[in-house]
Amino acid sequence: MSALLSGTGLVRGYGSTPALRGVDLAIDEGEIVAVTGPSGCGKSTLLHCLAGILRLDAGTVTYREQDIGLWSEAARSRLRRTDFGVLFQFGQLVPELTAVENVALPLLLAGTGRREARQGALGWLDRLGVADLAEQRPGAMSGGQQQRCATARALVTEPRVLFADEPTGALDVLTGEQVLGEIVGVARERGMAVVLVTHETSVAAYADREIALRDGVLDPTGLGLGVTR
Amino acid sequence: MSTAHVLLGLLSGGPRHGYDLKRAHDERLPRAKPLAFGQVYATLGRLERDGFVAEAGQERDGGPDRTSYTITDEGRRHLDTWLSAIEPPAPYVTSELFSKVVVALLAADAGRARDFLVAQRAAHMSRMRELTTAKSAPGASVGDVVAADYSIGHLEADLRWLQTTLARVADLQKEVTS
Amino acid sequence: MRPSTLARLAVAGNRTDVLRTVLTALSAMLATIAMLCAATVLSIRGYASRYTVQLLVEPGLRPGVAATLVLVALPVLALAGQCIRLGAPARDRRLAAIRLAGATPGEAVLIATAETAVASLLGSVLALIAYLVARALPAAHDQHTLPSDVLPPAPVLVFLVLLVPVLAALIGALLMRRVIVTPLGVVRRVRERGPRPWPGLLIIVGLPMFAVPWRTDDVDWARNVAYVLIVGGTLLTMAGVVLGVGWISHTAGRLMRRFGRGPAMLLAAQRLITDPWNGSRTMAALLVAVIAGAVALAYKALLATQFRYFDVFNQMMGSPNGEGMGAGAEPDFYFGAIRLVMVAVGLSAAVAAAGLLVALAESIVARRRTYASLTATGVPRRTLSASILWQTLTPIVPALLLALAAGDTLVRLIQSSFTIEGTVPRVLRVPVPWADLGLLGGGALLAVLLAVGVGLLVLRSSTDLEELRIG
Numbered sequence: 001m002s003a004l005l006s007g008t009g010l011v012r013g014y015g016s017t018p019a020l021r022g023v024d025l026a027i028d029e030g031e032i033v034a035v036t037g038p039s040g041c042g043k044s045t046l047l048h049c050l051a052g053i054l055r056l057d058a059g060t061v062t063y064r065e066q067d068i069g070l071w072s073e074a075a076r077s078r079l080r081r082t083d084f085g086v087l088f089q090f091g092q093l094v095p096e097l098t099a100v101e102n103v104a105l106p107l108l109l110a111g112t113g114r115r116e117a118r119q120g121a122l123g124w125l126d127r128l129g130v131a132d133l134a135e136q137r138p139g140a141m142s143g144g145q146q147q148r149c150a151t152a153r154a155l156v157t158e159p160r161v162l163f164a165d166e167p168t169g170a171l172d173v174l175t176g177e178q179v180l181g182e183i184v185g186v187a188r189e190r191g192m193a194v195v196l197v198t199h200e201t202s203v204a205a206y207a208d209r210e211i212a213l214r215d216g217v218l219d220p221t222g223l224g225l226g227v228t229r
Numbered sequence: 230m231s232t233a234h235v236l237l238g239l240l241s242g243g244p245r246h247g248y249d250l251k252r253a254h255d256e257r258l259p260r261a262k263p264l265a266f267g268q269v270y271a272t273l274g275r276l277e278r279d280g281f282v283a284e285a286g287q288e289r290d291g292g293p294d295r296t297s298y299t300i301t302d303e304g305r306r307h308l309d310t311w312l313s314a315i316e317p318p319a320p321y322v323t324s325e326l327f328s329k330v331v332v333a334l335l336a337a338d339a340g341r342a343r344d345f346l347v348a349q350r351a352a353h354m355s356r357m358r359e360l361t362t363a364k365s366a367p368g369a370s371v372g373d374v375v376a377a378d379y380s381i382g383h384l385e386a387d388l389r390w391l392q393t394t395l396a397r398v399a400d401l402q403k404e405v406t407s
Numbered sequence: 408m409r410p411s412t413l414a415r416l417a418v419a420g421n422r423t424d425v426l427r428t429v430l431t432a433l434s435a436m437l438a439t440i441a442m443l444c445a446a447t448v449l450s451i452r453g454y455a456s457r458y459t460v461q462l463l464v465e466p467g468l469r470p471g472v473a474a475t476l477v478l479v480a481l482p483v484l485a486l487a488g489q490c491i492r493l494g495a496p497a498r499d500r501r502l503a504a505i506r507l508a509g510a511t512p513g514e515a516v517l518i519a520t521a522e523t524a525v526a527s528l529l530g531s532v533l534a535l536i537a538y539l540v541a542r543a544l545p546a547a548h549d550q551h552t553l554p555s556d557v558l559p560p561a562p563v564l565v566f567l568v569l570l571v572p573v574l575a576a577l578i579g580a581l582l583m584r585r586v587i588v589t590p591l592g593v594v595r596r597v598r599e600r601g602p603r604p605w606p607g608l609l610i611i612v613g614l615p616m617f618a619v620p621w622r623t624d625d626v627d628w629a630r631n632v633a634y635v636l637i638v639g640g641t642l643l644t645m646a647g648v649v650l651g652v653g654w655i656s657h658t659a660g661r662l663m664r665r666f667g668r669g670p671a672m673l674l675a676a677q678r679l680i681t682d683p684w685n686g687s688r689t690m691a692a693l694l695v696a697v698i699a700g701a702v703a704l705a706y707k708a709l710l711a712t713q714f715r716y717f718d719v720f721n722q723m724m725g726s727p728n729g730e731g732m733g734a735g736a737e738p739d740f741y742f743g744a745i746r747l748v749m750v751a752v753g754l755s756a757a758v759a760a761a762g763l764l765v766a767l768a769e770s771i772v773a774r775r776r777t778y779a780s781l782t783a784t785g786v787p788r789r790t791l792s793a794s795i796l797w798q799t800l801t802p803i804v805p806a807l808l809l810a811l812a813a814g815d816t817l818v819r820l821i822q823s824s825f826t827i828e829g830t831v832p833r834v835l836r837v838p839v840p841w842a843d844l845g846l847l848g849g850g851a852l853l854a855v856l857l858a859v860g861v862g863l864l865v866l867r868s869s870t871d872l873e874e875l876r877i878g
């Protein structure tokens with residue numbers, strides 16, 4: 001069986017700055033993969049490329065045996081409200097919408113009815129311990145509370161792949177554990193694959209496998225040592 | 230860490246006999262080395278000699294003799310002093326890991342030291358992964374989680390050290406072999 | 408996406424967004440009213456002695472009246488275009504976040520333009536209603552001061568009502584294309600190359616286009632072609648000036664960075680370089696109004712020269728006063744009409760100045776976080792104020808000069824001199840109305856200074872360190 005999501009020869013630069021210089025990787029269904037490496041090594045860029053948010057300069061990203069690089073921008077966007085969940089370092093909640101509206105957004109965009117979407121959103125806010133903030137706007141929440149809302153939004157569509165960029169960066173240890181616990185729980189329950197970008201070893205330990213990047217390429221001496229479960 | 234203090238702590242809830250104490254110890258400190266029966270009785274004997282515990286009675290329902298013990302006032306005071314005492318932060322680096330790196334540099338070269346660090350990091354990482362899996366498993370008790378956290382914290386410190394040392398091996402070699 | 412979702416997302420916004428909606432509707436309404444009036448004037452047929460207003464009676468004068476009305480509508484239209492970008496940074500951020508949640512580029516455009524289009528449609532429908540009500544008022548009927556007895560054909564009415572909303576939606580969609588490309592939006596915007604001076608080409612094309620119908624008397628132009636060329640040429644010239652501010656700002660910023668002294672100039676220079684379009688956004692309506700004003704003033708100079716030409720000519724021919732060659736009415740009548748135009752231009756300039764004030768205040772509020780953190784790190788407010796002054800005035804002064812020159816040139820292309828045939832041919836040149844143009848430019852500059860002054864008051868409250876936390 002081929003991998004759920006794979007990247008081959010991924011190359012991406014910003015102007016003259018190369019950020020990814022040929023990365024290969026494959027992720028199976030239900031697998032949690034940590035991407036680690038020093039700051040600026042291209043972790044976020046890799047994540048964005050895999051999630052179909054950034055276009056590649058070269059290489060292919062294959063999801064369920066389809067080259068999503070060939071898809072239109074609209075088709076790749078639709079993937080984000082059905083199959084992919086994204087959870088970033090910052091700047092992903094809509095400041096003008098309340099927490100529950102933010103979480104319900106992908107459902108609403110996909111055409112779910114308002115009440116049903118709201119119900120689903122409230123459930124996830126509750127699981128992440130921020131149900132009491134449902135009617136608050138992001139501006140009135142702490143960084144960690146926003147991060148938990150964002151997690152709820154990433155999971156609300158029950159995605160098949162979750163892309164998480166430093167999901168616990170703004171959280172204290174215990175809250176971080178709760179968020180990671182939910183993510184891992186969903187991954188185990190429903191076979192969701194997770195790409196987990198982090199620079200904390202204790203977070204990387206939640207993964208089944210670790211991939212290390214250095215200057216835009218995989219680090220073979222592998223501080224990323226692929227020890228599988 | 231002293232087994233004696235753990236036993237005193239367990240007895241402060243009420244009298245118990247030896248077998249009971251062993252079971253409670255292993256249950257409360259899940260990731261510690263399990264206590265041997267011999268060690269339980271030897272420790273109880275020492276505590277009784279020092280007047281921290283006293284025999285509370287004999288139970289004899291068909292099985293072997295079971296002597297139960299209770300904590301004395303003296304024992305409570307002793308336990309209290311121990312609980313209030315601050316542990317000295319580890320003053321000496323006695324780590325096997327550190328010694329190995331230095332010896333590898335002395336006996337071989339930076340490559341050897343680096344190989345060791347990389348392999349050791351992998352081992353640490355997979356142990357940490359195991360502990361994390363155990364603690365985030367659905368049925369994990371709070372005791373399990375707290376015990377795993379303790380080990381994870383220490384492993385994390387080691388890992389951080391392994392990683393930074395990996396970056397500093399070359400410099401360290403210059404210093405060691407100069 | 409369900410309509411209810413679209414509605415919710417389109418109106419999700421803060422106070423700035425509400426302000427934008429209201430201003431968009433208002434300017435759409437004013438522009439549509441002016442255009443409806445122009446269409447009505449053009450619908451009058453033949454010599455219409457039934458009206459008491461002389462300007463409406465003569466067929467030869469009515470296109471001028473209509474052109475004036477359109478001239479007034481243009482700054483207001485520019486204002487509508489300017490409103491679309493009000494509060495844009497916050498909206499871009501919101502749209503990027505919505506995109507990240509899985510909205511397609513098309514849906515993002517829909518969400519953004521739905522609001523603009525609906526607001527301006529509301530405005531233009533209100534305009535139509537106001538227009539129809541005003542026509543139906545009995546007073547208008549009885550006295551025949553206004554052409555309430557003619558109605559432009561229905562397709563024209565529909566076209567005019569839809570024109571502003573469609574234009575607004577198109578411009579809005581065009582301005583948003585950069586945000587649509589990436590859901591990472593503001594978080595990761597790669598710095599692009601500075602603007603090029605290609606808007607100059609618009610001016611270079613626009614001026615001759617405008618000139619062609621005036622210069623070729625012998626060709627029997629279809630009236631509509633002539634209108635299209637004149638209006639198109641004017642529009643291109645105006646667009647060229649407004650868009651040219653991008654290049655002017657960028658160049659001024661680069662020069663200032665190179666030769667400037669002190670932190671205020673450095674801040675202003677970098678601001679001009681990183682966002683050269685800010686000037687175009689805030690000044691568009693004002694610049695268009697200044698061009699319109701320059702056109703009117705230059706036309707006044709042209710008329711004055713023409714009357715002088717008639718006088719000289721008649722004197723030479725020995726015709727007594729009142730006979731011989733001349734215009735259809737007393738010169739005072741024409742100058743009165745020009746004064747009317749100037750009042751209209753002044754009105755739209757006032758609207759533009761109000762727009763400028765809103766835009767400037769808004770651009771400061773949008774950057775309050777940066778200003779607040781600069782203050783927090785010890786940059787004195789005086790330096791910030793100075794930098795805002797620099798960054799506003801440096802591009803506006805050359806832009807105003809360009810606008811005045813463009814307006815004057817347009818009229819100069821109609822006719823720049825009169826030759827009196829005779830034994831010794833005498834050439835009367837149309838003078839450049841320096842004093843008038845200077846007054847107009849000075850007035851515009853004053854309006855900008857006033858707006859900056861008010862903006863600086865806004866800055867004062869924006870640099871409260873409280874603002875650091877607001878997202």
Ligand SMILES: Nc1ncnc2c1ncn2[C@@H]1O[C@H](COP(=O)(O)OP(=O)(O)OP(=O)(O)O)[C@@H](O)[C@H]1O
Pocket residue numbers: 014015017018019038039040041042043044045046199595596597
């Ligand atoms: N929008 C951009 N424009 C220019 N260069 C960029 C841009 N985004 C990222 N880069 C560069 O690309 C490289 C990789 O960036 P990336 O954000 O992927 O790093 P990262 O591994 O996620 O770092 P961190 O751990 O600090 O988040 C960096 O050198 C960065 O400077």
Ligand SMILES: [Mg+2]
Pocket residue numbers: 043044045089165
């Ligand atoms: Mg990153």
